[in-house]
Amino acid sequence: MRTINLFINRVCVARCIIAAMWTRRRFIFKVFVLTISLLICLAIFLSKFVYPVPKPSDTEISRYQERNITLNSSSKGTPILLWWSSIYSTIVDDVKTFGSVQCRVTNNRTLRNNPDTKVFIFYGSHFEPYDLPLPRHKNHLWALIHEESPRNVYILNHENTITLFNFTSTFQRRSNYPITTQWLKCPDWLWETTFMISLEEKNRLRNTEGLAPILYVHSDCHTPSDRDSFVTMLQKYIRVDSYGVCLNNKKLPENLRFRGSMLAMESDEFLKFVGRYKFSIAIENAVCDDYITEKLWRPLRVGSVPIVFGSPSVRDFLPSNHSAILVQDFRSVAELALYVEYLDTHDEKYDMYLRFKKRKIRNNFLQDILQKRDWHASKDCKTSRTKHNSFIFGFEEFVCREMHELERYASQAGSKIGKKIASLLHYSCPEPKRFDKLGRYTVRDKEWLQEWTDARYEAIVMWNLYSNNRTVQPDVFVQMVKSEKEKNTKIFTN
Numbered sequence: 480m481r482t483i484n485l486f487i488n489r490v491c492v493a494r495c496i497i498a499a500m501w502t503r504r505r506f507i508f509k510v511f512v513l514t515i516s517l518l519i520c521l522a523i524f525l526s527k528f529v530y531p532v533p534k535p536s537d538t539e540i541s542r543y544q545e546r547n548i549t550l551n552s553s554s555k556g557t558p559i560l561l562w563w564s565s566i567y568s569t570i571v572d573d574v575k576t577f578g579s580v581q582c583r584v585t586n587n588r589t590l591r592n593n594p595d596t597k598v599f600i601f602y603g604s605h606f607e608p609y610d611l612p613l614p615r616h617k618n619h620l621w622a623l624i625h626e627e628s629p630r631n632v633y634i635l636n637h638e639n640t641i642t643l644f645n646f647t648s649t650f651q652r653r654s655n656y657p658i659t660t661q662w663l664k665c666p667d668w669l670w671e672t673t674f675m676i677s678l679e680e681k682n683r684l685r686n687t688e689g690l691a692p693i694l695y696v697h698s699d700c701h702t703p704s705d706r707d708s709f710v711t712m713l714q715k716y717i718r719v720d721s722y723g724v725c726l727n728n729k730k731l732p733e734n735l736r737f738r739g740s741m742l743a744m745e746s747d748e749f750l751k752f753v754g755r756y757k758f759s760i761a762i763e764n765a766v767c768d769d770y771i772t773e774k775l776w777r778p779l780r781v782g783s784v785p786i787v788f789g790s791p792s793v794r795d796f797l798p799s800n801h802s803a804i805l806v807q808d809f810r811s812v813a814e815l816a817l818y819v820e821y822l823d824t825h826d827e828k829y830d831m832y833l834r835f836k837k838r839k840i841r842n843n844f845l846q847d848i849l850q851k852r853d854w855h856a857s858k859d860c861k862t863s864r865t866k867h868n869s870f871i872f873g874f875e876e877f878v879c880r881e882m883h884e885l886e887r888y889a890s891q892a893g894s895k896i897g898k899k900i901a902s903l904l905h906y907s908c909p910e911p912k913r914f915d916k917l918g919r920y921t922v923r924d925k926e927w928l929q930e931w932t933d934a935r936y937e938a939i940v941m942w943n944l945y946s947n948n949r950t951v952q953p954d955v956f957v958q959m960v961k962s963e964k965e966k967n968t969k970i971f972t973n
């Protein structure tokens with residue numbers, strides 16, 4: 480539900496429509512898809528009002544917004560960071576001091592032509608390729624922050640788009656201000672034992688309460704990572720208790736029922752509930768290097784061994800080299816099931832997967848990242864205080880400092896400074912696939928692939944508009960993308 484809710488957050492309606500209009504299938508199917516999409520969007524949209532989706536930094540942002548704007552005449556000359564596609568829901572305008580530098584941070588778009596405006600910041604999920612701040616002054620820096628997988632903003636996954644930006648903050652480690660560990664809000668979760676249940680008790684639950692060895696809780700069933708297919712195959716070999724909407728076979732206890740909010744999944748009760756399971760499925764919604772979410776951290780936190788599929792390089796971020804079971808290490812789903820069964824019946828082997836709980840983090844790379852990041856550490860964290868309570872504010876500081884640095888260099892006669900231009904290393908994902916019959920993620924998937932490649936045409940049209948200093952209405956953009964696609968398809972088939 481959370482992911483679906485975020486989905487609507489990400490200009491879902493527009494995208495549902497765009498996607499439906501592009502399919503070259505029959506008319507009835509189009510209408511069907513459109514109606515269903517709209518109904519779902521509407522339902523989720525309404526549910527948002529009842530149970531607002533908490534973003535990592537929601538409370539901090541609203542607290543920030545409550546503050547009175549402190550602008551006065553002395554803010555003239557302070558460089559402006561203008562949120563062009565904003566993460567803030569109301570107007571903000573505030574002078575922020577970061578050590579020896581200052582920036583005026585605002586999302587008041589009327590300031591776009593102000594000579595002090597130096598940086599435009601874009602929140603990826605709200606990025607509108609047809610409405611960019613053009614023409615772009617040659618000194619205008621553009622910065623992108625996008626914490627989600629490209630699943631909903633595939634256009635960013637193209638060179639034309641990503642190279643518009645000078646600075647990035649994404650889940651990928653090579654971005655300028657990486658937020659790969661964003662969902663691990665407190666480093667101490669890794670060695671926390673509050674929600675752990677002893678192996679004796681887990682065995683008792685297995686034997687007398689009929690708990691399956693593996694837990695699955697998902698309500699977002701249709702994903703580019705094709706996780707439901709995988710779990711369906713796994714179920715042929717080993718029992719999986721599934722409590723979410725997807726592949727549901729068990730009812731959640733009353734007190735844990737989700738109400739369209741991820742709060743329920745963050746509650747102590749839910750964590751204890753997960754801790755009762757020996758293993759948890761931890762499959763991300765997209766397969767993308769460094770894309771790691773609470774799906775991995777939650778089971779690690781509560782001592783339920785995660786069965787992981789998502790970032791191919793996830794090993795780099797695990798607390799120890801023996802703390803998770805990686806789907807990619809097995810030749811087939813059957814083999815994986817056999818191994819899980821083996822651990823289920825060999826206590827001392829199973830226990831080895833939880834040793835990291837006692838020995839703290841055994842991964843210098845991860846430890847280093849957690850120590851150096853200057854954001855997060857919510858107030859419930861036992862250890863570590865950070866400078867910013869959200870990576871959003873951390874990125875504002877980062878960009879402000881970089882901008883000042885560039886200005887300083889520019890003012891020094893004869894100084895040469897390399898260009899700051901983002902690349903696909905900052906943000907990219909391979910094409911989505913499906914699992915084959917053995918459980919290997921190798922089959923080209925027509926449907927997601929369609930969306931993935933269609934974004935290429937969006938990127939081309941966006942680039943043409945950008946080069947011509949043009950902005951258009953969304954519906955015009957959709958039309959332009961459609962004809963771009965037709966043009967290319969024709970060349971292809973002729």
Ligand SMILES: *[C@@H]1O[C@H](CO)[C@@H](O)[C@H](O)[C@H]1NC(C)=O
Nearest residue numbers: 542543544545546547548549
């Ligand atoms: C903002 O200003 C208004 C009016 O001047 C005042 O009533 C209110 O308490 C102020 N809010 C904060 C958070 O300072």
Ligand SMILES: *[C@@H]1O[C@H](CO)[C@@H](O)[C@H](O)[C@H]1NC(C)=O
Nearest residue numbers: 549550551552553554574575
């Ligand atoms: C104007 O803003 C600056 C910070 O930008 C602050 O130091 C100064 O006290 C403010 N002056 C007034 C009169 O509010």
Ligand SMILES: *[C@@H]1O[C@H](CO)[C@@H](O)[C@H](O)[C@H]1NC(C)=O
Nearest residue numbers: 570571572587588589590593
């Ligand atoms: C935005 O800035 C303009 C000045 O550039 C100002 O007149 C306007 O009131 C501001 N809007 C808001 C909502 O603060």
Ligand SMILES: *[C@@H]1O[C@H](CO)[C@@H](O)[C@H](O)[C@H]1NC(C)=O
Nearest residue numbers: 798799800801802840841842
């Ligand atoms: C895991 O790490 C330990 C040391 O922490 C090392 O002795 C062992 O060889 C590693 N195992 C693998 C499979 O890399």
Ligand SMILES: *[C@@H]1O[C@H](CO)[C@@H](O)[C@H](O)[C@H]1NC(C)=O
Nearest residue numbers: 642643644645897898899900
């Ligand atoms: C910022 O990016 C734009 C677009 O790629 C580029 O033209 C410009 O030179 C970059 N600015 C700097 C300072 O590197």
Ligand SMILES: *[C@@H]1O[C@H](CO)[C@@H](O)[C@H](O)[C@H]1NC(C)=O
Nearest residue numbers: 613614615616617946947948
């Ligand atoms: C777009 O605007 C820039 C900056 O004003 C200008 O240098 C460039 O020639 C314009 N391009 C076109 C195609 O009008």
